[in-house]
Amino acid sequence: MLKKIHVKQLTLGMHIDGFCGPWMEHPFWRNHFVITDPKDIQRVLDGSILELWIDTSKGLDLAPGETSLVQTESVEAMVQELQNAKAPACDTQPTTTAAEYKRAAQICAKSKPALIAMFQEARMGKTVDAEMATQLVQEISDSVERNAGAIISLARLKDADNYTYMHSVAVCAMMVALSRQLKLDEDQTRAMGLAGLLHDLGKALMPMDVLNKPGKLTDAEFNVIKSHPSKGHKLLAESQAVDALVLDVVLHHHEKTDGSGYPERLKGDAISLFAKMGAVCDVYDAITSNRPYKNGWDPAESLKKMAEWTNGHLDPKVFQAFVKCLGIYPTGSLVRLSSGRVGVVMEQSPSSLLKPVVKVFFSTKSDMRIPPEVLDLSGPGCKEKITGREDPKFWRFKDLDELWSGMAPLSA
Secondary structure (H helix, E strand, O other): EEEEEEHHHHHOOOOOEEOOOOOOHHHOHHHHOEOOOHHHHHHHHHHOOOOEEOOOOOOOOOOOOOOOEEEEEEEHHHHHHHHHHOOOOOOOOOHHHHHHHHHHHHHHHHHHHHHHHHHHHHHHHOOOHHHHHHHHEEEEEEEHOOOOOHHHHOHHHHHHHHHHHHHHHHHHHHHHHHHHOOOOHHHHHHHHHHHHHHHHHHHHOOOOOHHHOOOOOOHHHHHHHHOOOHHHHHHHHOOOOOOOOHHHHHHHHOOOOOOOOOOOOOHHHOOOOHHHHHHHHHHHHHOOEOOOOOOOOOOOHHHHHHHOOOOOOHHHHHHHHHHHHHOOOOOOOEEEOOOHHHHHHEEEEOOOOOOEEEEEEEEEOEEEEEEEEEEEOOOOOOOEEEEOOHHHHOOOOOHHHHHHHHHOOEEO
């Protein structure tokens, strides 16, 4: 029996089967589990959601004499009731990058345990929780709608231990932004977000010593890793949890336009637009992220390198659309201005790819740090312009990421 109850009726031993409110407003990464810890009850009570569903066939029922708000034998009826429940309107109003960081950080924090659980369940051969994955994609998509740069930039601040999980979040966000830049329809955009989230699920089936090896892989080890697209595709196809567009990206995001990719060595137009999108987003996050065996490249340097790979690796038109999403100098890029000052890009300008918002903090003329100043290079009367990118490895500013984001790496 499925029963909707008030959160104050929740007791240990009950099986929660859905919260009557948005995913980000309840304190758990999952929707279906048995309450075994008194602290979890308090977390529910401290939250903003007032009602939830329990399944009495999987956990304890209400105490004798207590009355549920609604009860039904039908899962479909419960789902319909949840869909009909009045929930806060989805907030997709545009914000600045700085304003979106806090919300994006919450999404990243909640995503990590959800993705860890998803990979663990995949490792055990269990079906992907499509409901949880879809909810996560929606939250990421809404953040991108409010400000495309925030969650994409923030997810890059992952540490090496978080790489696999935050890489999935970053690629999901970039796939959504790129889909909108390419004017895909909403169904295709949602599918691309889900594809980004799940594209590396096959790595859950890789030997951990190979997947986490701090040094260069041997040829034999690399051949093992190269099997992850096929294994992820097989796992998702058998579970029937996702549609064909998602499966295509999972299987083909490592194909290259010159036919040298894997697993099927597809070439040119034999690779779908969606798989080409997956390749661009996957590569960008991989080369800008810190790994056990190397530090990530600067965002602007990464785009410069990727431009060189459009002759044989990446699709030029998809890459051009990707640059329009991120800017010529993506958030986090270290740049030199015409005044000789050095700054870091904080966010993009809607009016010009070459004139982002920059926080200057170093003078090359005096060779010393200066009080930080935020400049909108596209603003009226601003005479400064970017004369070139700077190499962070040369300058070794230890607080560079904190300067543009105000946040430490997402290691928690």
